[in-house]
Amino acid sequence: MFEKVVLVTRKTRLSELVVRFNTKKQAKFYVERAGQDFTGFEEEDDTYRRAVDALRAQLDVGLPVQQVDRSLVPTFLFTGKELVVAVGQDGLVANVAKYVGAQPLVGVNPDPERFDGVLLPFLPAKARGAVLRVLEGKGNFRHVQLAEARLGDGQRLLAFNDLFIGARTHVSARYQLRFGGREEAQSSSGVLVSTGAGSSGWLSSVFALARALTQQTGGVPGQPWQLGWEEARLAFVVREPFVSRHSRADLVGGFVTEQDELVLESRMPQGGVIFSDGMEEDFLTFGAGATARIRPSEQRARLVVP
Incomplete structure (x- = not known):
């Protein structure tokens, strides 16, 4: 019996830079001074944020949704009654999988133009169906060693x-x-x-x-x-x-x-x-x-x- 959905997210390159330099303006100055195009950082961040917002709406399935940043996963207490959804790069699924035990893990690709998605078989619009099938006992699984x-x-x-x-x-x-x-x-x-x-x-x-x-x-x-x-x-x-x-x-x-x-x-x-x-x-x-x-x-x- 599942008691909640745990949504695992990650920081984008832009959000990590803002943490490092305190403001978006300072982050932009650093990136452009290094000769890089800051637009790509903004587009990636915007795409990811919109995907997370859309995914949260899709996860309205009658259970509480707790959003957790990837950095907190190693110390997060999984009780065995969570359905876990990870939205990010393939590496996010790999890093989350070893901490969640036997709980089902749904990988969601927020940006197919940037991420291969080998471990991310679902787009945000399809995540609700995947979650509902698991809750109904009809989910399909791959058991990875x-x-x-x-x-x-x-x-x-x-x-x-x-x-x-x-x-x-x-x-x-x-x-x-x-x-x-x-x-x-x-x-x-x-x-x-x-x-x-x-x-x-x-x-x-x-x-x-x-x-x-x-x-x-x-x-x-x-x-x-x-x-x-x-x-x-x-x-x-x-x-x-x-x-x-x-x-x-x-x-x-x-x-x-x-x-x-x-x-x-x-x-x-x-x-x-x-x-x-x-x-x-x-x-x-x-x-x-x-x-x-x-x-x-x-x-x-x-x-x-x-």
Whole structure:
């Protein structure tokens, strides 16, 4: 039984600039001084605000509507009785999905001219129908596999697209990696763990680089890994591993399952982190002595689809 609709919004580029510079006039001065056209910022902001207003009218379905900014989602208390609607870019859905549990999540595209909308199957005018179908028990869903990182003290972090385990700054990450019955000390630019939903994103750039370098050096490149969104396995790759007397580069990739998890033990005295889906401000500290276990999560995102 749903008790309310939670509408998740985000700040536009213009609204973020106004927060930074206090007034729209000062924001305009900053943008134009940088040689950019301020009109684009205004148009984007206006389109988004009109979409949110139209969406709120569509969500008049007899339940209270609580509007929440994306920045508050990590600390928002979801009770399991909310129907969640996210209006923004695809990344907004990815970032919200890992916090809402099994609640249905409706992705709404406020600006099809600017956003691809892979995770945003509904326009504001169609959102009411999607919400009503869920309330009537007739909704269609896609259950997307999430990734999970869990520390020894019980802290955990979920990811819709990918997890990054490494150093906060551009220094080498040092850790002990265990996988598939083998282990080795590594020094690298960090470890990337991708879900099926994220395999066409950051992970694909790793394969694009490997393919280009292999071709340029006369080799025959392999095929990039493909995972289904619902598939209960993850792919991991080690970024730029460095071989030395104290580090190896033999365990540089593989598929993580419930039976074969990835384990990393930090060797970084400071600056070690684990973050997900590009949200660096929402992270787990991964300092020396910390052990992270990576596996497919039992929790799945429940996306509403047409």
